[in-house]
Amino acid sequence: MKALPYYHEYEAFIDSVSKLARQELIPKVTGWEHDGFFPNEVFKLLGDQGYLGLLISEKYGGVGGDYKLAGAWCETFGELASVGLTVGVNMHSLVISHALEKFGTETAKGYWLPKAVKGEALGAYAFTEPGAGSDLARIRTTATKQGSTWKINGSKTFITNGARADFILVLTKTDPNAGYQGFTTFVVDTTSKGFRVSKTLHKLGWHASDTAELSFEDVEVDDSCVLGACGDGWGQAAANLNWERLMLTLTSLAGARMCLQAATKYSGDRSAFGKKICEFPDIIGYLKEMERRILNGTALTHRALNELIKSHDCRLLVAAAKRMVCDDAVWVADKAIQIHGGYGYTTEFLPERWWRDLRLMPIGGGTSEIMTGIIRKELRRVR
Numbered sequence: 001m002k003a004l005p006y007y008h009e010y011e012a013f014i015d016s017v018s019k020l021a022r023q024e025l026i027p028k029v030t031g032w033e034h035d036g037f038f039p040n041e042v043f044k045l046l047g048d049q050g051y052l053g054l055l056i057s058e059k060y061g062g063v064g065g066d067y068k069l070a071g072a073w074c075e076t077f078g079e080l081a082s083v084g085l086t087v088g089v090n091m092h093s094l095v096i097s098h099a100l101e102k103f104g105t106e107t108a109k110g111y112w113l114p115k116a117v118k119g120e121a122l123g124a125y126a127f128t129e130p131g132a133g134s135d136l137a138r139i140r141t142t143a144t145k146q147g148s149t150w151k152i153n154g155s156k157t158f159i160t161n162g163a164r165a166d167f168i169l170v171l172t173k174t175d176p177n178a179g180y181q182g183f184t185t186f187v188v189d190t191t192s193k194g195f196r197v198s199k200t201l202h203k204l205g206w207h208a209s210d211t212a213e214l215s216f217e218d219v220e221v222d223d224s225c226v227l228g229a230c231g232d233g234w235g236q237a238a239a240n241l242n243w244e245r246l247m248l249t250l251t252s253l254a255g256a257r258m259c260l261q262a263a264t265k266y267s268g269d270r271s272a273f274g275k276k277i278c279e280f281p282d283i284i285g286y287l288k289e290m291e292r293r294i295l296n297g298t299a300l301t302h303r304a305l306n307e308l309i310k311s312h313d314c315r316l317l318v319a320a321a322k323r324m325v326c327d328d329a330v331w332v333a334d335k336a337i338q339i340h341g342g343y344g345y346t347t348e349f350l351p352e353r354w355w356r357d358l359r360l361m362p363i364g365g366g367t368s369e370i371m372t373g374i375i376r377k378e379l380r381r382v383r
């Protein structure tokens with residue numbers, strides 16, 4: 001893997017990500033969106049250039065960067081008009097591999113991380129189940145210890161990269177009577193006997209990304225596959241979800257900016273009633289409001305990111321940023337369609353794809369309503 005000589009020089013880093021996207025990915029994403037899958041070679045390409053190891057230490061082949069670098073990546077790579085691809089990559093590299101490095105055993109890290117940063121082994125994170133999404137405490141997947149091994153049984157759904165993953169971090173219940181201390185996460189090799197991709201899901205957007213339902217029937221793992229200690233799963237999930245939410249928020253900001261850019265250009269090119277449409281007060285109002293929401297969202301999101309960089313408690317800021325930005329990004333994409341008129345409703349212009357893709361953001365990683373609940377709870381705590 002090529003080291004990133006400029007990884008702490010953000011301008012150069014951002015330029016290099018944009019260049020890679022322009023040259024290698026933008027010409028192909030529309031085809032992948034139609035095909036309903038992006039090839040694993042995308043991971044290889046990014047791995048060869050060092051981009052899959054931004055938060056991973058050099059010991060495992062990463063570049064040992066921080067959340068500032070990861071944030072710059074999210075806001076730049078997120079400009080690619082295929083949010084399913086963007087988040088599929090970011091879940092693997094920034095969330096799953098990062099969580100494995102933070103909490104995994106030396107055996108698991110030594111086995112998976114060097115392959116993960118090269119894009120040779122791909123990861124997924126499995127919290128959600130058919131009967132438990134927002135209400136994660138109700139998950140029913142169990143892991144029971146039998147002699148020196150654990151047996152995992154249950155099913156998970158909506159899992160990003162689920163159909164292609166080589167390793168999956170699986171949240172299970174190890175003690176139904178222990179409350180929040182009864183959850184444990186395991187890293188599961190998908191070649192294990194008893195693991196099955198039971199279904200791939202068809203979706204409104206994120207067409208290039210695979211989203212799968214997974215089945216675990218007596219899947220055997222040993223102690224080296226436990227993340228942290230037995231019973232640590234709930235606390236790990238909360239920490240990982242906080243960063244995942246910020247990653248999704250930064251990606252939404254990038255999408256909203258691309259919608260504003262497209263709408264600004266189109267409204268300057270298109271004429272009606274002898275004028276450019278950008279001269280009509282309604283269109284001017286839409287563009288100003290799009291910009292206002294993006295600026296507010298950027299300020300709040302960067303504040304949350306700065307707190308995370310400083311390792312400060314930022315649960316309230318992240319929930320507030322996710323709630324506002326993810327909802328606003330859908331609004332911005334909707335207005336971009338409106339400004340494009342009939343063309344906005346066709347697949348010839350990108351706003352319809354942005355709208356479909358960004359529509360997931362107020363749902364995935366914790367819904368807007370769940371963010372409101374966190375905001376209320378955190379405000380009560382700090383008052």
Ligand SMILES: Cc1cc2nc3c(=O)[nH]c(=O)nc-3n(C[C@H](O)[C@H](O)[C@H](O)COP(=O)(O)OP(=O)(O)OC[C@H]3O[C@@H](n4cnc5c(N)ncnc54)[C@H](O)[C@@H]3O)c2cc1C
Pocket residue numbers: 091125126127128132133134135157158159160161203206211360363364365366367368369370373
């Ligand atoms: C494309 C896609 C990719 C995904 N990727 C992953 C992944 O990689 N890994 C993973 O584990 N999960 C993944 N998810 C799952 C996602 O995180 C969940 O869909 C989300 O957390 C919501 O859970 P749910 O779908 O069960 O909805 P529910 O929890 O059933 O919610 C339904 C509605 O009820 C509302 N609601 C629920 N509780 C409350 C409450 N207390 N107060 C107010 N309103 C409430 C919700 O806000 C929502 O509007 C993905 C989902 C999709 C669609």
